[in-house]
Amino acid sequence: MFTLTETWYLVLAALIFSIGAVGLLVRRNVLVMFMCVELMLNAVNLTFVSFSTALDDLGGQTAVFFVLVVAAAEVVVGLGIIVAIMRRRQSADVDDISLMRG
Amino acid sequence: MTAVWLIPALPLLGFVTLVVLGRKFGDPGAGIFAACMVGLSFLGTLGVFAHLLSLPHEERAISQTLFTWISSGSFKVSIGFLADPLSITMCLFITGIGALIHIYSVGYMKGDPKFSKFFVYLNLFVASMLLLVLGDNLLLTFLGWEGVGACSYLLISFWFTDPKNASAGKKAFVTNRVGDFGFMLATFLVWVTLGTVNYEQIRPLAPGLAAGTATAIALLFFLGATGKSAQLPLFVWLPDAMAGPTPVSALIHAATMVTAGVYLLTRLSPIMAEAGWANDVVAWVGALTALVAACAAIAQNDIKKVLAYSTVSQLGYMFLAVGTQSYVAAVFHMITHASFKALLFLGSGSVIHAMAHEQDMRKYGNLRKYLPITYATFMVGWLAIAGIPPLSGFWSKDEILAGVFNAKTFGNLALWVIGMAVALLTAFYMTRQVIMTFFGEEKWRHAEVDAHGHELHADEEDAVDDHDHHHLTPDHTPHESPISMTLPLVVLAGAAAVAGLLNLPFGDPLKFLEHWLEPTIVGEHELPPGWVQALLSLAAVAVAVIGILGARAVYFQKKVDPAKIEKPVFAHAWYIDETYAKFMGGPGETAFEDVAQFDQKIVDGAVNGIAGGTVGLGNRLKGLQTGLVRTYGLGMAIGAVALLAYVVTRIGG
Numbered sequence: 163m164f165t166l167t168e169t170w171y172l173v174l175a176a177l178i179f180s181i182g183a184v185g186l187l188v189r190r191n192v193l194v195m196f197m198c199v200e201l202m203l204n205a206v207n208l209t210f211v212s213f214s215t216a217l218d219d220l221g222g223q224t225a226v227f228f229v230l231v232v233a234a235a236e237v238v239v240g241l242g243i244i245v246a247i248m249r250r251r252q253s254a255d256v257d258d259i260s261l262m263r264g
Numbered sequence: 265m266t267a268v269w270l271i272p273a274l275p276l277l278g279f280v281t282l283v284v285l286g287r288k289f290g291d292p293g294a295g296i297f298a299a300c301m302v303g304l305s306f307l308g309t310l311g312v313f314a315h316l317l318s319l320p321h322e323e324r325a326i327s328q329t330l331f332t333w334i335s336s337g338s339f340k341v342s343i344g345f346l347a348d349p350l351s352i353t354m355c356l357f358i359t360g361i362g363a364l365i366h367i368y369s370v371g372y373m374k375g376d377p378k379f380s381k382f383f384v385y386l387n388l389f390v391a392s393m394l395l396l397v398l399g400d401n402l403l404l405t406f407l408g409w410e411g412v413g414a415c416s417y418l419l420i421s422f423w424f425t426d427p428k429n430a431s432a433g434k435k436a437f438v439t440n441r442v443g444d445f446g447f448m449l450a451t452f453l454v455w456v457t458l459g460t461v462n463y464e465q466i467r468p469l470a471p472g473l474a475a476g477t478a479t480a481i482a483l484l485f486f487l488g489a490t491g492k493s494a495q496l497p498l499f500v501w502l503p504d505a506m507a508g509p510t511p512v513s514a515l516i517h518a519a520t521m522v523t524a525g526v527y528l529l530t531r532l533s534p535i536m537a538e539a540g541w542a543n544d545v546v547a548w549v550g551a552l553t554a555l556v557a558a559c560a561a562i563a564q565n566d567i568k569k570v571l572a573y574s575t576v577s578q579l580g581y582m583f584l585a586v587g588t589q590s591y592v593a594a595v596f597h598m599i600t601h602a603s604f605k606a607l608l609f610l611g612s613g614s615v616i617h618a619m620a621h622e623q624d625m626r627k628y629g630n631l632r633k634y635l636p637i638t639y640a641t642f643m644v645g646w647l648a649i650a651g652i653p654p655l656s657g658f659w660s661k662d663e664i665l666a667g668v669f670n671a672k673t674f675g676n677l678a679l680w681v682i683g684m685a686v687a688l689l690t691a692f693y694m695t696r697q698v699i700m701t702f703f704g705e706e707k708w709r710h711a712e713v714d715a716h717g718h719e720l721h722a723d724e725e726d727a728v729d730d731h732d733h734h735h736l737t738p739d740h741t742p743h744e745s746p747i748s749m750t751l752p753l754v755v756l757a758g759a760a761a762v763a764g765l766l767n768l769p770f771g772d773p774l775k776f777l778e779h780w781l782e783p784t785i786v787g788e789h790e791l792p793p794g795w796v797q798a799l800l801s802l803a804a805v806a807v808a809v810i811g812i813l814g815a816r817a818v819y820f821q822k823k824v825d826p827a828k829i830e831k832p833v834f835a836h837a838w839y840i841d842e843t844y845a846k847f848m849g850g851p852g853e854t855a856f857e858d859v860a861q862f863d864q865k866i867v868d869g870a871v872n873g874i875a876g877g878t879v880g881l882g883n884r885l886k887g888l889q890t891g892l893v894r895t896y897g898l899g900m901a902i903g904a905v906a907l908l909a910y911v912v913t914r915i916g917g
Contacts, residue, residue, distance in 0.1 A: 256893050263890055
């Protein structure tokens with residue numbers, strides 16, 4: 163019988179993480195990049211939960227809560243910045259924003 | 265508890281107050297306030313003096329530490345004061361004569377546009393000098409040492425609108441720096457070898473010094489002393505320092521600042537006792553300076569320059585005494601000299617004041633008719649410095665010469681002969697000055713009527729106070745100075761007359777100064793027996809009388825042409841100053857230019873090169889920071905992958 167072992171979850175998490183990472187590198191829209199970051203974070207969350215179940219250790223699940231809280235805070239700040247940028251520049255292309263160039 | 269710190273603090277308070285409120289106090293308020301501060305400081309000194317007298321002989325030293333100044337590893341210096349017989353003796357005449365000169369200045373500087381500023385400097389000067397004397401360690405003394413140097417610069421070039429005065433100030437400052445470098449090196453050496461700069465700690469440790477080290481320390485401190493106390497080879501600044509107002513000449517360049525070198529070596533007598541031939545150097549340099557300066561004094565026509573060279577010469581006597589271990593005689597002469605030289609300078613200031621700021625003695629004459637008080641007091645000063653008993657100069661000079669006579673110094677008899685020759689010259693040039701100024705005909709009446717006559721006669725070295733531009737005219741009638749100027753003269757004349765009582769050579773109980781200073785001095789040399797001293801005194805008096813009679817024959821009876829005596833070589837002080845100027849202007853300047861080039865190209869080049877290299881590297885590297893978030897993201901991703909690959913293959917495998 164086909165059983166759903168933790169390997170499947172880990173593979174899925176790796177896939178989601180890769181999609182997020184590649185998306186972050188290839189897309190230029192800030193909002194999309196931001197969503198990619200969320201993907202990566204949640205992929206990591208999935209890994210944590212999988213291992214937590216497999217190893218019967220609650221530590222992994224605890225870590226997820228921390229990640230969620232941090233992600234929520236990050237969304238607040240990040241979206242605030244993005245909205246501010248959109249208002250000023252009428253575009254969300256990161257390559258247009260290179261004020262910190264040396 | 266006696267508050268020793270109050271002694272320097274009061275003039276310092278006066279300085280600070282006058283800096284802020286000086287203009288508001290105005291003329292003469294600022295001067296009176298400054299004089300009061302120094303006067304109070306004098307009273308404080310008297311209090312400490314009385315307290316010291318009440319203590320047993322050996323315990324007469326009050327050490328007072330206020331707070332730690334520098335604490336760095338084992339190097340600890342505190343702001344502390346040491347009131348012992350030596351420092352209190354110095355303080356007594358610094359504050360006493362200082363107060364009199366402050367009072368005198370109120371009259372002398374009346375109407376000067378920078379009246380209050382003058383007293384700012386004067387108070388700061390007194391405070392620095394007291395710090396120098398009272399400081400209980402070498403570093404604090406150095407602070408005061410530099411303080412008097414700075415004040416001296418400010419006061420010499422007080423009338424700085426005349427470039428001559430300004431350059432005289434600079435000369436004094438730069439010449440003193442040369443000596444200061446010796447002082448600093450010596451202090452470092454003391455610290456390295458003894459591990460302390462505190463006088464009371466140096467004292468028991470000094471006998472443990474190696475002879476070579478002690479000699480080096482003594483010579484370096486003596487180099488410092490030659491700068492501050494105007495000895496060969498650094499005496500050239502003092503005659504030029506006469507560019508300052510006359511009270512400054514009296515206070516700084518006669519009574520106090522120049523004695524700092526003598527004080528320093530006396531304070532360090534424990535080291536000098538170990539210093540071997542350094543003492544011979546001190547004695548010989550002192551004697552030669554005394555001779556060179558006395559010769560120069562003969563041929564000067566500026567009333568203040570005569571006194572300036574005389575000061576250099578008398579300081580030479582003091583160093584002669586220090587070098588022959590007659591510290592008591594040195595301090596004794598310092599006290600008597602401070603009183604009679606301040607008197608002479610203030611008297612000459614009174615004359616200059618009366619003669620419309622003309623300083624050329626060839627234009628004076630018969631002034632005793634017009635300036636009776638100045639004349640009478642000047643006579644006292646003249647006889648005192650010439651060494652006529654029973655006035656003060658005789659006793660102190662005699663003690664020095666007696667000490668030299670049986671000293672163990674190299675060539676002590678030659679030194680004694682030089683000392684006697686200087687005594688003769690001293691009597692000669694002072695008599696010349698007195699005759700030219702107070703006797704004879706009223707020469708300014710025959711001066712050319714045109715105003716240019718003044719310029720025609722003025723030589724290069726005439727430092728004329730022409731800050732107010734009324735010239736001496738033939739119909740000028742000299743007038744006696746106001747009471748604020750004559751009163752200090754009278755008091756100083758009294759002091760100059762009786763200061764000899766401090767240390768009379770007749771029997772032990774009368775040697776008050778010697779007993780008083782005994783606990784602070786190490787290695788004091790014994791004087792020759794009484795009958796030898798008596799014979800030497802007779803010789804000294806005879807020499808002084810010869811000098812006076814000689815000058816009388818030349819300048820009063822006019823038996824000899826003065827030009828035969830006033831040789832150009834004397835007028836130019838043996839061309840020492842000119843030689844310096846020539847050397848420094850020629851090869852010296854070239855050498856300094858080269859050093860400057862080295863500094864600019866090599867030293868600065870290295871520093872600038874490092875800075876330039878860093879900037880260039882930064883310019884190259886800044887291209888890496890594109891400001892594009894995705895580039896950074898790519899970098900991070902590649903890094904993470906590489907790290908992961910490493911972990912998996914090396915550690916995980």
